[in-house]
Amino acid sequence: xxxxxxxxxxxxxxxxxxxxxxxxxxxxxxxxxxxxxxxxxxxxxxxxxxxxxxxxxxxxxxxxxxxxxxxxxxxxxxxxxxxxxxxxxxxxxxxxxxxxxxxxxxxxxxxxxx
Amino acid sequence: xxxxxxxxxxxxxxxxxxxxxxxxxxxxxxxxxxxxxxxxxxxxxxxxxxxxxxxxxxxxxxxxxxxxxxxxxxxxxxxxxxxxxxxxxxxxxxxxxxxxxxxxxxxxxxx
Numbered sequence: 001x002x003x004x005x006x007x008x009x010x011x012x013x014x015x016x017x018x019x020x021x022x023x024x025x026x027x028x029x030x031x032x033x034x035x036x037x038x039x040x041x042x043x044x045x046x047x048x049x050x051x052x053x054x055x056x057x058x059x060x061x062x063x064x065x066x067x068x069x070x071x072x073x074x075x076x077x078x079x080x081x082x083x084x085x086x087x088x089x090x091x092x093x094x095x096x097x098x099x100x101x102x103x104x105x106x107x108x109x110x111x112x113x114x
Numbered sequence: 115x116x117x118x119x120x121x122x123x124x125x126x127x128x129x130x131x132x133x134x135x136x137x138x139x140x141x142x143x144x145x146x147x148x149x150x151x152x153x154x155x156x157x158x159x160x161x162x163x164x165x166x167x168x169x170x171x172x173x174x175x176x177x178x179x180x181x182x183x184x185x186x187x188x189x190x191x192x193x194x195x196x197x198x199x200x201x202x203x204x205x206x207x208x209x210x211x212x213x214x215x216x217x218x219x220x221x222x223x224x225x
Contacts, residue, residue, distance in 0.1 A: 031211040033213060035215070040123060040217065041217060042120070042200060042215050042216055042217035042218040043200065043215035043218070044215075045212070045213070045214055045215075048211065048212060048213070050211055056212075058212075059214070090158065092158075092213075094211060094213070096211045098146055098204070099146040099163060099164070099165035099204075100163065100165065101146065101148075101163075101204055101211060101213070102160045102163075103150075103160065103202075103213055104157075104159075105157045105158040105159070106157070107157055
């Protein structure tokens with residue numbers, strides 16, 4: 001079954017702890033993305049990667065870190081430096097085909113800091 | 115800076131009425147624009163690309179470079195069109211991919 005999988009669906013974290021969100025794809029896509037979705041603010045880009053072992057900061061990268069050691073995997077770590085981490089996180093992947101690009105999304109992870 | 119703006123958070127229409135979801139963008143280069151849709155309890159998915167110039171589920175969108183707009187239109191709304199709609203901009207060269215989204219518009223089609 002091809003697609004993009006995020007886990008876990010729900011995650012609770014205590015203040016001061018780091019937590020890692022998983023994102024795996026078997027679509028053979030080069031590009032992968034992490035977005036944060038907050039009510040009224042749409043999707044904001046945290047990090048993106050166009051190729052293995054390379055990634056770039058998006059608009060709200062502070063307090064987050066990523067790695068891209070394998071083409072299939074793009075985990076996101078929410079560190080204790082992120083001031084307001086409670087949010088819904090979406091991972092996506094795409095080919096890089098200019099105007100023909102289509103991004104495929106995971107089902108999301110809802111992170112709650114308690 | 116590159117930006118996508120959707121000025122309406124909520125658009126509520128009656129079934130059969132025309133629909134226009136607004137999208138404006140800011141980008142100095144040649145933009146690649148898309149509309150994505152998220153139905154209740156489903157994943158965000160591509161609705162249409164500006165380059166395809168085709169109608170998907172009765173929706174069309176025309177890129178207006180003069181007005182830097184990419185509004186989504188449908189002549190007769192259906193209840194099943196109720197969803198969250200996001201306008202998106204892909205920029206950079208053809209083999210790079212920074213994909214940014216607007217704030218989203220919730221379309222509510224009433225019976």
